Structure formats: structure tokens, C-alpha cells
Amino acid sequence: MLRVAVPNKGALSESAAAVLAEAGYRKRTDSKDLTVLDIANDVEFFFLRPKDIAIYVGAGTLDLGITGRDLARDSGAEVDEELALGFGSSTFRYAAPGDQEWTVADLAGKRIATSYPNLVRADLASHGLEAEIIRLDGAVEISIQLGVADAIADVVGSGRTLRQHGLAAFGESLCDSEGVLISRTGTDTDKRARQFVKRVQGVVFGQQYVMIDYDCPRGTIFEQAIALTPGLESPTVSPMADPDWVAVRAMVPRKSHQNLMDELSELGVRAILASDIRSCRF
Numbered sequence: 001m002l003r004v005a006v007p008n009k010g011a012l013s014e015s016a017a018a019v020l021a022e023a024g025y026r027k028r029t030d031s032k033d034l035t036v037l038d039i040a041n042d043v044e045f046f047f048l049r050p051k052d053i054a055i056y057v058g059a060g061t062l063d064l065g066i067t068g069r070d071l072a073r074d075s076g077a078e079v080d081e082e083l084a085l086g087f088g089s090s091t092f093r094y095a096a097p098g099d100q101e102w103t104v105a106d107l108a109g110k111r112i113a114t115s116y117p118n119l120v121r122a123d124l125a126s127h128g129l130e131a132e133i134i135r136l137d138g139a140v141e142i143s144i145q146l147g148v149a150d151a152i153a154d155v156v157g158s159g160r161t162l163r164q165h166g167l168a169a170f171g172e173s174l175c176d177s178e179g180v181l182i183s184r185t186g187t188d189t190d191k192r193a194r195q196f197v198k199r200v201q202g203v204v205f206g207q208q209y210v211m212i213d214y215d216c217p218r219g220t221i222f223e224q225a226i227a228l229t230p231g232l233e234s235p236t237v238s239p240m241a242d243p244d245w246v247a248v249r250a251m252v253p254r255k256s257h258q259n260l261m262d263e264l265s266e267l268g269v270r271a272i273l274a275s276d277i278r279s280c281r282f
């Protein structure tokens with residue numbers, strides 16, 4: 001049976017559960033359950049703290065796991081990314097009170113509060129800097145106000161928490177993170193694990209696209225329209241009852257699909273429909 005770790009709470013847990021459900025796996029019905037047996041798919045899920053997941057996978061106790069790239073790196077566990085999942089996007093930044101300009105060099109000899117000590121240690125070393133790392137479990141943004149640190153290094157999503165605490169980020173991002181599906185470094189993933197990765201990939205990839213259908217007059221408008229919607233291989237073009245018109249179908253990136261629909265409409269294309277892709281294989 002394939003053994004897979006999933007975040008039991010926190011920023012990644014809802015999206016991870018939604019992707020797995022869409023991929024056809026059994027859902028957890030009670031948020032206190034720490035395991036779910038999915039006999040139909042030959043998978044057992046383990047609901048763990050996102051911070052611990054890379055440790056279990058790196059030790060080989062569990063075959064695959066969903067966690068954050070930043071957490072996996074900080075853990076130092078020997079894991080590889082099988083797939084980036086497109087949710088839980090964040091950066092990991094230094095920050096300090098906004099009333100003063102800071103550069104990374106200013107961190108020398110200072111106290112830096114963080115929940116990700118290894119990421120910070122490695123970054124300071126790469127800059128040839130020495131500083132004191134104050135390890136905290138969370139709510140790091142309050143630590144300067146409380147007098148235990150001069151600067152922090154923490155996860156930034158929308159940036160709202162930093163602003164609320166009068167802090168400003170500085171320096172480059174130490175890690176551009178998102179949810180990732182990980183396996184142990186150097187293990188040949190078996191057929192079951194590969195199938196699991198493909199199923200999850202099918203859902204994640206599907207979410208990044210929409211299917212566009214439209215009716216188009218033949219001629220220059222058609223040439224311009226298919227240049228806008230090249231699809232992955234090439235758009236599907238089907239005849240319509242009216243010989244002067246064709247029906248076109250193509251996958252387009254979700255991010256830009258509303259703009260694209262506006263452009264198609266301007267061209268004179270009609271009946272433009274966008275629909276979700278729930279899952280796919282390529």
C-alpha cells in the first residue's frame with residue numbers, strides 16, 4: 001500500500017485535500033483523524049504537521065508527501081520535488097521595522113527571529129554574515145515589538161501581516177515557495193507512486209487551464225482567432241451546419257482567459273464559452 005503524508009492543518013491543508021479529492025482519493029471526514037485508509041486506490045493517508053512531513057518522507061517511512069518547498073528545504077531532509085502544486089505560494093523574506101532602511105549586510109551581529117532557522121543560517125552563510133538566530137514557532141512578526149529580535153525572517157503571502165506590524169521586507173526572497181509533492185531522494189518511485197503523481201498532476205495541470213469553445217466564420221477572422229488560441233498541440237476545428245462557420249475548441253491558460261475572450265469577441269467570434277478542466281492526462 002502506498003503511504004502518503006498530507007498537511008493536517010495550516011495554509012496548505014484545504015487545498016491539498018481538495019486536489020486529492022478531485023484526483024479521486026478518499027477524503028478525511030473528521031479533522032481529528034490522523035490516518036485514512038483508501039482501500040479502493042491502495043493508498044493510506046497520514047495527516048501530519050506540514051513541518052514534519054519532509055522528515056518522514058526523507059526517512060523513507062512514508063513514500064510521498066505534500067508540504068511547502070520552504071519547509072522541505074528548512075528540514076534538511078533528503079527529498080526531491082515530484083511536482084509543484086500551484087497553491088500555497090509565498091516568499092520567504094527578511095523584514096524589520098519600516099521606519100529604517102535595511103540591507104542584508106545590516107543583519108551582521110543582529111538577532112533574527114524565525115521559524116525556519118536552517119534556511120536563514122544557510123542564507124547568512126552565503127552572504128558571509130554572522131548573526132544570532134532566535135528560533136520561534138510562529139507569530140514571528142510580533143517578536144521585534146516584544147524585544148527578543150532586531151529583525152525577522154518569515155513567510156510572506158499577501159504581505160498583510162508585515163504591514164499590520166509596521167514591518168517592511170528587505171533583500172531578495174530566500175525561498176520562493178508553494179505546495180509541493182515530495183519523495184525520498186534516490187528512491188526509484190514504483191508504479192503506484194508514479195500513478196499517484198500522475199493523477200495529482202492531472203488535477204493541478206487542469207486547474208491552470210480552461211477549455212475555450214467558440215463559433216468562428218472561416219477566413220481572416222478564423223486565422224486570427226486560432227493564432228490567439230493555439231491550444232497545447234493545435235486547436236480542434238469542427239465543421240458546423242453552416243458551411244461558412246467552424247466550431248473551435250482549445251485549452252488556454254486560466255490566468256489570461258478573460259482577456260482572451262474579450263479579444264476573440266472583438267474579432268467577431270461568437271458563442272465563446274469557457275469551462276473548467278477537472279482532470280487531464282498528457
Ligand SMILES: Nc1ncnc2c1ncn2[C@@H]1O[C@H](COP(=O)(O)OP(=O)(O)OP(=O)(O)O)[C@@H](O)[C@H]1O
Binds near residue numbers: 051069138
Ligand atoms: N499566508 C500564507 N500565504 C501563502 N502560503 C503560506 C502562508 N502561510 C503559510 N504558508 C505556507 O504554508 C506552508 C505551511 O505553513 P503553515 O503556516 O500552514 O504551517 P505552520 O506555520 O507550521 O503551522 P501553523 O501556522 O498552523 O502553526 C509553508 O510552506 C508556508 O510557506
Ligand SMILES: O=P(O)(O)OC[C@H]1O[C@H](OP(=O)(O)OP(=O)(O)O)[C@H](O)[C@@H]1O
Binds near residue numbers: 139
Ligand atoms: O503575508 P500574509 O498573507 O499576511 O501571510 C503571512 C503570514 O501567514 C503565516 O502565518 P500563520 O497564519 O501560519 O501563523 P504562524 O505565524 O503562527 O505560523 C506566516 O507565518 C506569516 O505570518
Ligand SMILES: [Mg+2]
Binds near residue numbers: 010138
Ligand atoms: Mg504558519
